[in-house]
Amino acid sequence: MCSAYDLNRERLLGIAGSLEDSLRPYESDAFAEGRCDSMQKLVEQAACLDADLAQSRASFRIFMRSPDEMKPRATRPKGQLLYGFDYKAEWMEDDQSRAAKRGLVELILSPTVLKFGDSDGRNYEHYLVMLRARVVCERLSPTEQWPHPAT
Numbered sequence: 001m002c003s004a005y006d007l008n009r010e011r012l013l014g015i016a017g018s019l020e021d022s023l024r025p026y027e028s029d030a031f032a033e034g035r036c037d038s039m040q041k042l043v044e045q046a047a048c049l050d051a052d053l054a055q056s057r058a059s060f061r062i063f064m065r066s067p068d069e070m071k072p073r074a075t076r077p078k079g080q081l082l083y084g085f086d087y088k089a090e091w092m093e094d095d096q097s098r099a100a101k102r103g104l105v106e107l108i109l110s111p112t113v114l115k116f117g118d119s120d121g122r123n124y125e126h127y128l129v130m131l132r133a134r135v136v137c138e139r140l141s142p143t144e145q146w147p148h149p150a151t
Contacts, residue, residue: 005051012047016040057121060130063091064111092133109134 016039023039053060087094087103091112113131117124 005048007044007047007051012043013040016043019043057117057119059116059124061114061116062111063114063133064108087135087137090132091129092135095134095136104138105135106138107136109136 020039085105087105092105095109110133111131112129112133115128115130116126
């Protein structure tokens, strides 16, 4: 665990236990585990990452919806879409890039992470894409063709 931070271990164990209880009905033998071998370890790593980010003077923002979510609140549409919005290569990468796609996002697998500002606490008007969202886009059926522009 992160010894550099005074994290409440009992609280982390409670969170991990609650998550395991909530997810237990969805367990199956077909599930293949990834690099993290326990919910407790995953929660501890997330808490350490959160503590690391909190030490930075830069602002980190995580977006799990359409790119409209990244706009200032005043200009953001009221109904934020979870799917069916346009693919934006600057903030996303398609999980199945080999197949022909229409450009509409059907599913977001992981979020976009943006860093605003720098380590000196300046330049908040600029951002850096730290992690592009992994998405699945709508595919063309084998009989469909791309629409051709009117001439």
